[in-house]
Amino acid sequence: EAQVTQNPRYLITVTGKKLTVTCSQNMNHEYMSWYRQDPGLGLRQIYYSMNVEVTDKGDVPEGYKVSRKEKRNFPLILESPSPNQTSLYFCASSFLLGGFATEAFFGQGTRLTVV
Amino acid sequence: AQKVTQAQTEISVVEKEDVTLDCVYETRDTTYYLFWYKQPPSGELVFLIRRNSFDEQNEISGRYSWNFQKSTSSFNFTITASQVVDSAVYFCALSEARQGAQKLVFGQGTRLTINP
Numbered sequence: 610e611a612q613v614t615q616n617p618r619y620l621i622t623v624t625g626k627k628l629t630v631t632c633s634q635n636m637n638h639e640y641m642s643w644y645r646q647d648p649g650l651g652l653r654q655i656y657y658s659m660n661v662e663v664t665d666k667g668d669v670p671e672g673y674k675v676s677r678k679e680k681r682n683f684p685l686i687l688e689s690p691s692p693n694q695t696s697l698y699f700c701a702s703s704f705l706l707g708g709f710a711t712e713a714f715f716g717q718g719t720r721l722t723v724v
Numbered sequence: 725a726q727k728v729t730q731a732q733t734e735i736s737v738v739e740k741e742d743v744t745l746d747c748v749y750e751t752r753d754t755t756y757y758l759f760w761y762k763q764p765p766s767g768e769l770v771f772l773i774r775r776n777s778f779d780e781q782n783e784i785s786g787r788y789s790w791n792f793q794k795s796t797s798s799f800n801f802t803i804t805a806s807q808v809v810d811s812a813v814y815f816c817a818l819s820e821a822r823q824g825a826q827k828l829v830f831g832q833g834t835r836l837t838i839n840p
Contacts, residue, residue, distance in 0.1 A: 642828060649733070651815060651832035667827065699769065703828075709757055710819050710828050715769040 611636045615700050615716035622690055622723055630685045630719050632700030640703040640710045641683040642667065643675065645696040646718075652699065658683055659705065690723040697721075727751065728818050730831035737806055738839050745801040745834045747816030753777075757819040758792065758799045763833070764812040775799065806838045 613634045622628055634641065642657035644667075654667030658677040672694055674686040683702075687694060697720050701713035729748045737743050749758065760772040773783060775792050783790045787804045803810050816831045 644830070649832060651730075652817075652830040654828060654830075657827070668829075697767075701769075701828075707755075709755070711757070712759060712771045712774045713761075713769075713817075713828060714771070718767055 611714065613700055613702050613714050613716040615698075615719050618717060618719060620719060620721050622721070624691055624723055625689050628687050628690060628721075630687075630698060630700075630721070632683045632685065632716060633681050634683075634702040634714070635681065636702060636704075636714065637680065638702035638714070639680070639705045641677065642701050642703075642710075642713070643673070643683070643685045644699045644701065645669065645694075646699060647696050655685070655698075690721075692723045695721060695723050727820075727829040728816055728831035730814075730816055730834050732834045733832070734835045734837070736837040736839060739808055740805050742802060742804050743806050743836065743838075745803075745814050745816075745836065747799045747801065747831060749797050749799065749816070749818045751797075751818060751820050753820045759817040759819065760790065760799075760801050761815045761817065761830075762812045763815065769815070772801075803836075808838050808840055810836060811838045812836060 616631045639660050643655040644652040646652050653669045655673050656675040658664040661680050664675050699718050700716040703710040703713045727750050756777045758775045762770045780792050789802045791800045813833045813835045815833045819828045
């Protein structure tokens, strides 16, 4: 089954404790990205990757890191989480069509609470 | 600058009414893609439609239809004879390529409530 898998689904952590949210896709998509969803703000792109070892900042990259060592995986790293990073996070993947990301397949979401 | 604007934060209608969700986008590119996604109360994001900038034909899929007008930079979504199961948050999104970078930008979303 084609899917994007994020883990964990729910996470409560304390300020400053490093954490990683994993994301894996089995569709051989080139393009992967991370979003955070906050009330009234829609989905905002954190980082994206157009292929292995190619990553770039989205609109809200501060406080986040990513890596793309393998095509299927795109983990999101919070080195020192803060309460303002409490949010619902989505990972997504897409094919690139003529250089453009096509429709995104989304993971189930990770609800992160930083206390 | 806001790239995708969904001015309607919340809409509430009675079942069987028609409802239109507005989406206005901003881009300097001539080639781009537009999308609509649905997020039901369960939280997942469901792809509904993709439209490229060279295809201005309107599309109909069952009770759903989309009206793409480049002249007004709009990509509106209409649900005909709405049903309670249509209750969800709907997102419009723009995919554009700039200087080799490819970005997918979402609007703020419109929360649609269909009342029985």
